Amino acid sequence: MSTPALDLAWSDWLALFGHFLSLSLMAVGAAFSTLPEMHRYLVDRQHWLTDPQFTASITLAQAAPGPNVLFVALMGWNVGMNAGGYGAALIGAVVCLVGMLLPSSLLVYFASHWGQRNRDRHAVRAFKQGMGPVVIGLLIGTGWIMASANGDPASDWPLWLLTAAATIIVWRTRLHLLWLLGIGAVLGGLGWV
């Protein structure tokens, strides 16, 4: 696989940082909503990442433990690897992750303080209570979308069965979640599902 050999100047690192700073406040709901914009900038315009590298960054972050937003760190890591090696990769990961999180975290910090002080206002209570059912619908919907990656229910029914079993066990028991994930990894690794 051919990867570009980049020569990044200070101004390029700053541009990378600025790009993620600007995306931060656009990422409402999940960082994934800004993926098309990242692709346009990193792959199409600057050619800092190849298409396979872009996709692998997302898949790997999903597979690893931790918040999904870490895919941003992986993108920075890969840009750095293309630019020279592990040192540059580490800088890239930090630059992208900090850029992505700094503006939104500051906003959330001040907004939650405001909300806490005004929590008895009708509007604040109405917002929190009124969004309740939507929040729960979104959660179940997100799980459903992830389950769709299981494939066709007719041929991939063992995977769907696994999802259903995990749902019921977690809903009804207090079993540690790591046991379930471990079982999933073993069944998948042995090719049984």
Place this chain on the structure above:
Amino acid sequence: MEDSRSRPTSLADLFLTLTALALQGFGGVLAVVQHELVVRKRWLTKEEFVEEWAVAQILPGPNVINLCLMIGSRYFGWRGALAALAGMLCVPTVGVLALAVAYARYGEHPMAIGALRGMGAIAAGLIIAAGLRLAGALKSNPLGVPLCVALGVITFVGIAVLRLPLVYILCGPGALGCVAAYRRLGGR
């Protein structure tokens, strides 16, 4: 109910709890965060979790990060917010970078691909279960159960079946729920 509440004892407790939590979250931390903070640690009740989640969801930024930052700052101010962010990010970032190095070598192995598939199927179930469990919090919602169910189902269909952008959901059933709740809480 009230005496079953708990809280983080120190910044270190906050950091370590969130690190442990983040490291259990394969394919996202959403399901784990509910399980750990509500069921096991009991830092939040079901009802509080749903309320805070609504705020974390609508503000820009990754929702799980936002939620933990809010919890941290509530107990320990800006230092709590930083400890929460560090807990969610530091160790998991090292983990994901290590995985990237490993993937460059073994990523094509069929066992690795199969294991990822199996874990993905489980992760989907974890998130659905988190939603089902929180649904119990709606019993005390001022909207009443029938309206809650209706809004929840509309949201599910919109996001999972029609695959609408999140903005539509927030402006549709989301806004509707807020207006209805405002009225029932006595604000005209």
